[in-house]
Amino acid sequence: MAAVAGRTYPAVRFEIEPDAVAAFATAIGADPADGVPPTFAAVYSLGVTAPQLLGDDEAAVDFANLLHAEQEFEWQRHPLVGETVISRARVASDTSRRGMRFVSFETDTTDEQGAPLSRSRTLFVIREDVRPARAPAP
């Protein structure tokens, strides 16, 4: 299994659109009038960068056996509705033991001027001792 600690991914720009914020706020039971819900970082930070890891053939993360084990978000400033943010992700660590692979994935998000907004830290645990799952039925 490939260990890809230290790998970095290209910056991703994301515009925080009012409709997307309102839909997310409603889904978690927050008041859409309160602006961007803090955990909308699951979308503007983690959500835009996780596909880079999962689509990385060399990282070879087996999506079907992946467990989102831990999550942390940290903010210097919460983004505003309508703001464009820029996220850069990296694999902070990648280790295996006893048939389990532990991938720590971090994403730093800044505003368009490069001032820090947030950091997302994710621990993915991937079972390595199983066969790939079947695809969903058509």
Added chain:
Amino acid sequence: MSELQVTFTRERIARYAEASGDHNPIHLDDDFARSVGLPGVIAHGLLQMGILATVAAEAAGGPDHLRRIAVRFAGMVVPGDTVTFRAEPAGDGKLALTAVNQKGEAVLTKGMAEFAA
């Protein structure tokens, strides 16, 4: 202390999938979920965390005050489960966060938040 009880439904999970863009079929398709060893569809961990963050934000004096939140996804939440989300002051700008289902099992552990005045 802030507290909120939420009963999870398929509709709620599907709405979060739509709003977050996380369309992993383990949250939407019972047959697929069973094929990977789950009892059926399960709620997104990030949906649980999102709800917990709204409770933490209330205890922190508003969402803008939140500076950090962390959880471990410890247990599955399935449609029909009722989860009690709670934020309690833990001193010095910190909150202890818990999420416990109707059987008394913690579904989120190591929950904590920090906030600024």
